Amino acid sequence: xxxxxxxxxxxxxxxxxxxxxxxxxxxxxxxxxxxxxxxxxxxxxxxxxxxxxxxxxxxxxxxxxxxxxxxxxxxxxxxxxxxxxxxxxxxxxxxxxxxxxxxxxxxxxxxxxxxxxxxxxxxxxxxxxxxxxxxxxxxxxxxxxxxxxxxxxxxxxxxxxxxxxxxxxxxxxxxxxxxxxxxxxxxxxxxxxxxxxxxxxxxxxxxxxxxxxxxxxxxxxxxxxxxxxxxxxxxxxxxxxxxxxxxxxxxxxxxxxxxxxxxxxxxxxxxxxxxxxxxxxxxxxxxxxxxxxxxxxxxxxxxxxxxxxxxxxxxxxxxxxx
Amino acid sequence: xxxxxxxxxxxxxxxxxxxxxxxxxxxxxxxxxxxxxxxxxxxxxxxxxxxxxxxxxxxxxxxxxxxxxxxxxxxxxxxxxxxxxxxxxxxxxxxxxxxxxxxxxxxxxxxxxxxxxxxxxxxxxxxxxxxxxxxxxxxxxxxxxxxxxxxxxxxxxxxxxxxxxxxxxxxxxxxxxxxxxxxxxxxxxxxxxxxxxxxxxxxxxxxxxxxxxxxxxxxxxxxxxxxxxxxxxxxxxxxxxxxxxxxxxxxxxxxxxxxxxxxxxxxxxxxxxxxxxxxxxxxxxxxxxxxxxxxxxxxxxxxxxxxxxxxxxxxxxxxxxx
Numbered sequence: 105x106x107x108x109x110x111x112x113x114x115x116x117x118x119x120x121x122x123x124x125x126x127x128x129x130x131x132x133x134x135x136x137x138x139x140x141x142x143x144x145x146x147x148x149x150x151x152x153x154x155x156x157x158x159x160x161x162x163x164x165x166x167x168x169x170x171x172x173x174x175x176x177x178x179x180x181x182x183x184x185x186x187x188x189x190x191x192x193x194x195x196x197x198x199x200x201x202x203x204x205x206x207x208x209x210x211x212x213x214x215x216x217x218x219x220x221x222x223x224x225x226x227x228x229x230x231x232x233x234x235x236x237x238x239x240x241x242x243x244x245x246x247x248x249x250x251x252x253x254x255x256x257x258x259x260x261x262x263x264x265x266x267x268x269x270x271x272x273x274x275x276x277x278x279x280x281x282x283x284x285x286x287x288x289x290x291x292x293x294x295x296x297x298x299x300x301x302x303x304x305x306x307x308x309x310x311x312x313x314x315x316x317x318x319x320x321x322x323x324x325x326x327x328x329x330x331x332x333x334x335x336x337x338x339x340x341x342x343x344x345x346x347x348x349x350x351x352x353x354x355x356x357x358x359x360x361x362x363x364x365x366x367x368x369x370x371x372x373x374x375x376x377x378x379x380x381x382x383x384x385x386x387x388x389x390x391x392x393x394x395x396x397x398x399x400x401x402x403x404x405x406x407x408x409x410x411x412x413x414x415x416x417x418x419x420x421x422x423x424x425x426x
Numbered sequence: 427x428x429x430x431x432x433x434x435x436x437x438x439x440x441x442x443x444x445x446x447x448x449x450x451x452x453x454x455x456x457x458x459x460x461x462x463x464x465x466x467x468x469x470x471x472x473x474x475x476x477x478x479x480x481x482x483x484x485x486x487x488x489x490x491x492x493x494x495x496x497x498x499x500x501x502x503x504x505x506x507x508x509x510x511x512x513x514x515x516x517x518x519x520x521x522x523x524x525x526x527x528x529x530x531x532x533x534x535x536x537x538x539x540x541x542x543x544x545x546x547x548x549x550x551x552x553x554x555x556x557x558x559x560x561x562x563x564x565x566x567x568x569x570x571x572x573x574x575x576x577x578x579x580x581x582x583x584x585x586x587x588x589x590x591x592x593x594x595x596x597x598x599x600x601x602x603x604x605x606x607x608x609x610x611x612x613x614x615x616x617x618x619x620x621x622x623x624x625x626x627x628x629x630x631x632x633x634x635x636x637x638x639x640x641x642x643x644x645x646x647x648x649x650x651x652x653x654x655x656x657x658x659x660x661x662x663x664x665x666x667x668x669x670x671x672x673x674x675x676x677x678x679x680x681x682x683x684x685x686x687x688x689x690x691x692x693x694x695x696x697x698x699x700x701x702x703x704x705x706x707x708x709x710x711x712x713x714x715x716x717x718x719x720x721x722x723x724x725x726x727x728x729x730x731x732x733x734x735x736x737x738x739x740x741x742x743x744x745x746x747x748x
Contacts, residue, residue, distance in 0.1 A: 210627050305532050307650075308670045328629075329651035332668060341665035341742045346654060348630045371748070380745040414747065420663045421743035423702040425736065426693070 120239040120263050120372045123163045124365060126153050127229060127254045128244025128358070130168045130192065134204035134218070135397065137211065139351050145398035146178050147203065149244035149268070152355035155402045156362030156389045158185035159410060160370040165235045167191040167254060169227045171199040181403070190232040198223045211350045212327055231257040239372075242365045243267040243288070244358060248280040255287060264374055266290040266365050267319075268357065274301050286318040289374075292361045294325045307332060308339070321379060323364070325357055333383050335376045342383045343420050345391035345413070352397045356390040359402055363389035388413040442561040442585050442694045445485045446687060448475050449551060449576045450566025450680070452490045452514065456526035456540070457719065459533065461673050467720035468500050469525065471566035471590070474677035477724045478684030478711045480507035481732060482692040487557045489513035489576060491549045493521040503725070512554040520545045533672045534649055553579040561694075564687045565589040565610070566680060570602040577609060586696055588612040588687050589641075590679065596623050608640040611696075614683045616647045629654060630661070643701060645686070647679055655705050657698045664705045665742050667713035667735070674719045678712040681724055685711035710735040 128150030135142045150168045157164045165188035172194065182189060204218040229250055236259040243251040245268045255265065265288040273281050274297060281301075285291060291314055295307060302313035311322040311334035322334040328350075333340040364379075364386035371378050388410060392401045450472030457464045472490045479486045487510035494516065504511060526540040551572055558581040565573040567590045577587065587610040595603050596619060603623075607613060613636055617629060624635035633644040633656035644656040650672075655662040686701075686708035693700050710732060714723045 306670055306672070308668045312670075326651060329648060330663070339668050339742060340745070341652070341668070342745075343652075343663035343665075343743075346630045346661050346663070348628055348634075350628070377746060381747065384745050418745075418747065420661060421665075423662070423664075423706050423740075424699060425703065425740065 121163075121237065122161065122369055122372075123165070123235055123238035124157060124240040124242060124369045125165055125167065125191075125231065125235045125238040125254070125262075126150055126157070126242045126244060126362070127167045127251060128153055128246060129201050129224065130166070130170050130174065131201040131203055132173075133202070133354060133398065135352055135354055136206040137352050138207070138209055139349065140397065142352075142397045146181075147354065147398060148201065149246070149355070149358040151182070151399060152358035152393070152402065153242060153244055153362030154182055154187040155185060155399055156359040156386075156393075157366035157369075158187060159363065159389065159405055159407070160366040162240075162366050162369040164188065164366065165191055165232065165238075167229045167231060169193045169195060169223045171195055171223045172197060174200045188232075188235075191230060191235065193230065195223045195226060198226070205354070207353060211353055214353075229254050229257075239263040240365060240369045241265045242361065243284075244361075245270050245273075248273055248277050248284045251284050252280065252287075255284075264289050264365075264368065266292065266361060268292045268361050269297070270294075271297050271300060282317065285314070288319050290321040290323065291319045292323040292325060292357070292364075294327070294357065298322075298324050308334075323361075323383065325360065327353070327356075331360070331383055331387060333376075333379055335379070338376055340376075340380045340383060342380075342387050343417065344387060345416065345420070347391070347394065350394045353394050354398065355402070356394050359393040360386035360390040362386070384414060384417050385410075388417055443485075443559065444483060444691055444694075445487070445557055445560035446479060446562040446564060446691045447487055447489065447513075447553065447557045447560040447576070447584075448472055448479070448564045448566060448684070449489045449573060450475055450568060451523050451546065452488070452492050452496065453523040453525055454495075455524070455676060455720065457674055457676055458528040459674050460529070460531055461671065462719065464674075464719045468503075469676065469720060470523065471568070471677070471680040473504070473721060474680035474715070474724065475564060475566055475684030476504055476509040477507060477721055478681040478708075478715075479688035479691075480509060481685065481711065481727055481729070482688040484562075484688050484691040486510065486688065487513055487554065487560075489551045489553060491515045491517060491523075491545045493517055493545045494519060496522045510554075510557075513552060513557065515552065517545045517548060520548070527676070529675060533675055536675075551576050551579075561585040562687060562691045563587045564683065565606075566683075567592050567595075570595055570599050570606045573606050574602065574609075577606075586611050586687075586690065588614065588683060590614045590683050591619070592616075593619050593622060604639065607636070610641050612643040612645065613641045614645040614647060614679070614686075616649070616679070620644075620646050630656075643698075645683075645705065647682065649675070649678075653682070653705055653709060655698075655701055657701070660698055662698075662702045662705060664702075664709050665739065666709060667738065667742070669713065669716065672716045675716050676720065677724070678716050681715040682708035682712040684708070706736060706739050707732075710739055
């Protein structure tokens with residue numbers, strides 16, 4: 105098989121494989137929104153990413169840690185979605201990471217009510233041998249030290265490294281976070297966090313600063329206002345689906361980046377054009393996630409429902425020039 | 427000439443004319459932004475709307491009021507842009523409306539430093555005979571009593587009535603404002619104000635509530651996040667141009683709605699499809715406005731620069747489905 109670069113932004117390294125290595129938490133969440141309460145439901149960014157990725161032809165493996173309270177039915181759910189759990193460590197006698205939060209009326213802000221790190225304090229990520237050559241690595245929102253440890257265990261430089269992060273790590277682990285940002289190809293970050301880390305008010309300037317730190321591609325998530333994708337001087341604006349009711353925004357960002365990355369794995373092409381479509385697909389998947397509590401809606405996505413939703417996204421922004 | 431409705435959303439009344447009647451303020455502004463200061467520059471929503479509309483084939487007439495301090499060169503500027511000033515009253519010995527404001531670092535919030543109503547307190551709008559049959563009426567942001575007075579002076583029901591408003595009128599003149607909203611076809615309002623008037627957090631729900639009050643079309647402006655257009659169950663999302671620097675957001679909303687409406691006048695078609703393009707054109711014009719102080723950039727728009735900018739908007743949201 106002969107692979108030739110087509111245009112300057114397409115880059116094929118050796119032959120890409122379908123492997124997507126995902127680092128992230130597996131958790132139980134207690135969530136309160138204006139529309140209801142959920143006491144103890146499946147959560148964690150690796151869970152959302154894995155389920156989002158399961159919509160695409162990928163070999164997806166998780167690196168995570170759980171306690172003995174993690175229910176078999178939840179492991180079965182992930183396995184049934186072809187998610188490889190070899191890299192998930194179970195710590196005997198310990199409890200799974202637990203997070204509890206309450207969303208306010210506007211659903212754009214939330215208050216953390218409780219965080220029990222539990223097993224997370226003892227997390228030493230181990231990349232399974234079979235995933236050390238993954239072409240795609242997605243580092244979900246976690247301690248940047250752990251994110252770096254995963255990168256250091258790879259046998260070869262992955263073709264695409266995607267990372268997500270949040271305000272907590274910016275405030276407390278800035279230096280390590282910057283070390284990580286240097287090493288990734290795509291950073292996904294929300295608007296306020298992009299402003300916080302770069303000290304720039306304009307998102308265009310913030311994206312330029314982030315690109316200057318290393319990543320060729322910057323995704324700025326704006327919640328109900330959609331997402332922006334930056335690459336050199338190119339910008340793409342993806343809308344969020346305008347919804348009458350957002351039941352639970354938990355996991356929207358994780359579903360987004362999971363869908364985005366897994367789409368690229370399936371395409372085996374890393375171009376701005378493909379990433380634009382990836383951003384739309386990630387947005388479409390996230391639009392399902394927020395419509396029910398936890399992973400419920402995400403679990404039910406079918407090829408047909410996703411295809412239909414993507415068409416809705418197209419019609420949201422299409423206009424005619426005369 | 428025989429005019430037949432094409433599809434249910436196209437409605438031709440008698441033969442539409444090119445007349446666009448605009449109600450609004452003509453003012454002097456003092457503006458401070460993080461990028462500089464302007465002591466006394468031309469402002470007012472009618473001014474911005476008129477200049478934005480001058481990019482299209484319309485017969486645009488303003489209804490406004492000025493004092494003796496209003497400079498001849500500013501009247502000449504408007505006349506040079508083919509704006510009819512028959513409906514602009516000059517009150518001898520009185521001063522023009524003056525507004526002074528300071529934008530904060532994020533440029534999304536501002537503090538009013540000074541408001542001198544001056545001539546505005548004596549404003550009795552008079553629609554010139556030649557504009558009483560205008561097919562298009564655009565009621566810029568003003569006291570809803572004055573907006574209603576203009577509608578009452580029309581000889582025939584205009585084919586399209588567009589209105590803009592702001593928080594001040596929602597807080598102090600809610601009843602009159604609701605009376606006006608019942609009578610218009612398109613309402614343009616920003617996101618916070620849409621939430622305020624309808625008491626709905628979801629913008630989709632807010633738009634439905636506004637539509638239930640009367641307007642078939644609702645435009646929700648979201649500043650740097652673009653705008654949403656609603657009609658029945660159809661939604662269109664327009665991005666805002668991501669800019670490195672916004673020099674002065676004053677008049678962005680007025681330029682937007684002026685460009686939007688004047689485009690429809692030129693097309694003489696009132697359909698959701700045309701409105702989508704109109705929203706993009708309005709957004710493109712507003713993207714010029716914010717790049718310099720006051721009306722400076724707006725005055726310099728050419729057909730070529732506008733065409734180029736609209737193409738940029740198209741490329742911002744276009745993506746491929748495989």
